[in-house]
Amino acid sequence: MSEQRALLCDTAEAVFAEAVVEGMAPIEAAGFDQLLVPEAEGGFGGDWGDLFAVLRIAGAKVPHLAVGERIVGGEISRPIGAFILVAQAAGAMDAALAMSIDYVNTRQQFGKALGKFQAVQQVLAIFAVEAAAVNVAGAAAAAALDKAGGDAEQALFEIAAAKLRTNKAIGQATSIAHQVHGAIGFTREYDLHKLTGPLLDWRSDHGNDAYWADLLGAMAADLGGVGLWHEVTRRG
Amino acid sequence: MAGNAMTMQQSFTIFPFDPPGDVAKLRAEVRAFLAQHEAKLGVPNCWVVGDPEFSRALGAAGFLGMILPKEVGGHERHPLERYVVIEELLAAGAPVGAHWIADRQTAPLILRYGSEEAKQRYLPGICRGEIYTCIGLSEPGAGSDLAAVRTSARQTAEGWRISGQKIWTSGAHLSHVMLALVRSEEGSERNAGLSQFLIPMDAPGLTIKPIIDMAGEHHFNEVFFDDVLLPEWAMVGTRGQGWVQATAELALERSGPERYLSSHVLMTALIDAAGPNPEPQIKARIGELTAELWTLRQMSLSTAAKLAAGEDPMVEASMVKDLGNSFEQALPQRVQALVDCPSTRDDDLARLMRALLIAAPSFSLRGGTREIIRGIIARGLGLR
Numbered sequence: 001m002s003e004q005r006a007l008l009c010d011t012a013e014a015v016f017a018e019a020v021v022e023g024m025a026p027i028e029a030a031g032f033d034q035l036l037v038p039e040a041e042g043g044f045g046g047d048w049g050d051l052f053a054v055l056r057i058a059g060a061k062v063p064h065l066a067v068g069e070r071i072v073g074g075e076i077s078r079p080i081g082a083f084i085l086v087a088q089a090a091g092a093m094d095a096a097l098a099m100s101i102d103y104v105n106t107r108q109q110f111g112k113a114l115g116k117f118q119a120v121q122q123v124l125a126i127f128a129v130e131a132a133a134v135n136v137a138g139a140a141a142a143a144a145l146d147k148a149g150g151d152a153e154q155a156l157f158e159i160a161a162a163k164l165r166t167n168k169a170i171g172q173a174t175s176i177a178h179q180v181h182g183a184i185g186f187t188r189e190y191d192l193h194k195l196t197g198p199l200l201d202w203r204s205d206h207g208n209d210a211y212w213a214d215l216l217g218a219m220a221a222d223l224g225g226v227g228l229w230h231e232v233t234r235r236g
Numbered sequence: 237m238a239g240n241a242m243t244m245q246q247s248f249t250i251f252p253f254d255p256p257g258d259v260a261k262l263r264a265e266v267r268a269f270l271a272q273h274e275a276k277l278g279v280p281n282c283w284v285v286g287d288p289e290f291s292r293a294l295g296a297a298g299f300l301g302m303i304l305p306k307e308v309g310g311h312e313r314h315p316l317e318r319y320v321v322i323e324e325l326l327a328a329g330a331p332v333g334a335h336w337i338a339d340r341q342t343a344p345l346i347l348r349y350g351s352e353e354a355k356q357r358y359l360p361g362i363c364r365g366e367i368y369t370c371i372g373l374s375e376p377g378a379g380s381d382l383a384a385v386r387t388s389a390r391q392t393a394e395g396w397r398i399s400g401q402k403i404w405t406s407g408a409h410l411s412h413v414m415l416a417l418v419r420s421e422e423g424s425e426r427n428a429g430l431s432q433f434l435i436p437m438d439a440p441g442l443t444i445k446p447i448i449d450m451a452g453e454h455h456f457n458e459v460f461f462d463d464v465l466l467p468e469w470a471m472v473g474t475r476g477q478g479w480v481q482a483t484a485e486l487a488l489e490r491s492g493p494e495r496y497l498s499s500h501v502l503m504t505a506l507i508d509a510a511g512p513n514p515e516p517q518i519k520a521r522i523g524e525l526t527a528e529l530w531t532l533r534q535m536s537l538s539t540a541a542k543l544a545a546g547e548d549p550m551v552e553a554s555m556v557k558d559l560g561n562s563f564e565q566a567l568p569q570r571v572q573a574l575v576d577c578p579s580t581r582d583d584d585l586a587r588l589m590r591a592l593l594i595a596a597p598s599f600s601l602r603g604g605t606r607e608i609i610r611g612i613i614a615r616g617l618g619l620r
Contacts, residue, residue: 094245094247097247104619105618115619116619116620118611120619121611121619121620122611122614124617125609125611125613125614125617126558128613128616129558129559129613131247131248132247132552132555133531133535135246135248135250137531137534143252157530158530161526161530161531162527162531165527168524168528209524210520212523213521213523213524214516214519214520215523216522216523216527217518217521217524217526218519220522220523221510221512221519221522225503225504225505226504228504232533233263233323
């Protein structure tokens with residue numbers, strides 16, 4: 001990660017922590033709505049990779065706020081909206097994973113931490129792999145958007161694949177997060193639902209599985225079997 | 237982000253896949269080579285199917301030993317250039333099984349740890365696609381619990397004496413030499429006291445007994461060692477450091493494109509059989525498979541890049557293997573659920589589907605079982 005992006009992420013961590021109680025105001029005050037505005041126009045001049053990195057943090061810290069839509073601004077197209085949700089889901093899933101690990105390492109039953117049971121270890125490994133898939137898919141979609149100069153139509157293949165893969169992961173990951181937390185994770189008081197609730201909403205928003213599977217399936221069928229492989233490798 | 241206590245954890249470190257040189261040109265060269273051997277392509281689970289003639293042709297074309305130095309017959313290419321070549325071979329279902337282990341891990345290991353004699357004896361032949369190797373890890377009492385190996389190496393005045401037995405050794409009957417993990421220190425326990433040896437498969441006292449698999453095919457074997465005599469130079473690396481050396485190989489073994497592409501020829505056949513305007517249900521399933529394939533490839537590319545950068549991607553490699561094996565394993569059953577393929581149907585799609593339905597259980601066993609791999613991931617998460 002570039003030094004500039006690392007600094008940006010540090011700022012995002014601090015600002016989104018304030019935004020937990022104060023809402024969108026500190027995010028706007030810090031100038032995050034200028035992230036994608038070119039430097040020549042007085043903006044931050046960030047790229048889609050920067051946006052992905054920032055929205056990961058937003059997804060973890062303030063999943064209830066529409067940070068991505070505020071940063072991109074204007075009318076949000078479905079592909080851009082899908083990209084935003086993939087990025088936020090990447091962060092929210094990593095945060096829910098961290099909460100789950102912390103919980104099973106703390107909660108004791110049968111005289112030992114839940115995390116010492118192989119059954120628990122194995123499902124959390126599945127969770128981690130799903131979170132990893134979303135993070136990698138999102139970063140690759142951001143790279144495709146950068147390559148396309150922000151033209152979502154040119155990056156449609158990657159966005160479709162990333163959103164569809166994210167939707168699949170959300171189903172598995174939220175189930176495992178709740179399962180390992182037991183009853184406490186099902187309470188209003190405990191914070192897990194602040195991540196899993198938005199994650200489940202994002203699965204429907206800006207295209208559910210059926211929408212993106214149809215679109216991506218049509219692209220693949222049109223390319224043919226070998227043509228699909230050529231396209232996947234050509235895109236990088 | 238790493239190193240800053242404030243910043244968020246990330247489940248997977250992402251490295252950009254950026255091979256040097258003209259990647260499109262390299263890809264085109266591999267595809268042109270494959271076009272010349274079209275009759276041999278389309279093999280399911282192709283990296284366990286050996287064809288020495290194909291391996292020699294690959295060697296002659298400069299596609300083996302790509303990362304080895306020129307003085308041993310290699311081509312001094314970048315590891316990520318090699319990645320481009322092997323993913324093209326696998327996607328086409330090329331029969332790369334004969335040389336696969338030698339090119340992937342034995343040659344780099346010999347280069348790194350082997351004696352001068354071993355380098356001269358084996359590396360040029362590996363680069364030509366003429367010398368094949370197998371890996372001697374599992375034993376009857378040491379499967380997932382690899383540290384339980386009992387096959388022994390005893391130092392004598394004439395050289396090392398190997399006694400014991402390996403099992404599930406893929407391709408032993410087609411190989412020229414085995415890289416074996418054995419106990420060189422008498423009375424040692426678990427992962428201490430192990431060393432690696434190169435054992436010629438024609439050595440006196442070595443016996444190979446085939447094990448026929450449930451598909452009726454002969455891939456794996458039992459290999460017996462009855463006081464097999466080896467010269468001093470056959471030991472690889474440092475005496476007693478075999479465990480560290482052998483487990484370091486595993487990242488090479490676990491994150492490659494062979495961990496998600498074993499069934500790729502079936503996906504190709506499914507899409508071709510569906511045609512450009514498939515019915516909605518088939519179109520949607522193809523879309524899902526495409527999203528999973530694309531994501532897995534991105535994960536594998538990133539892991540290869542991390543490995544090439546000199547970092548240890550043990551957890552990422554395990555994630556690629558776990559997810560990739562599940563994908564390639566489920567693929568034939570997903571096709572079966574989708575397409576009407578009665579057992580009497582005999583076209584490409586049906587033939588590939590049936591072959592892979594039978595082969596698929598092995599995908600999450602070989603190279604470390606799913607449960608062992610998930611245990612490694614759990615350790616990376618701080619749960620063990």
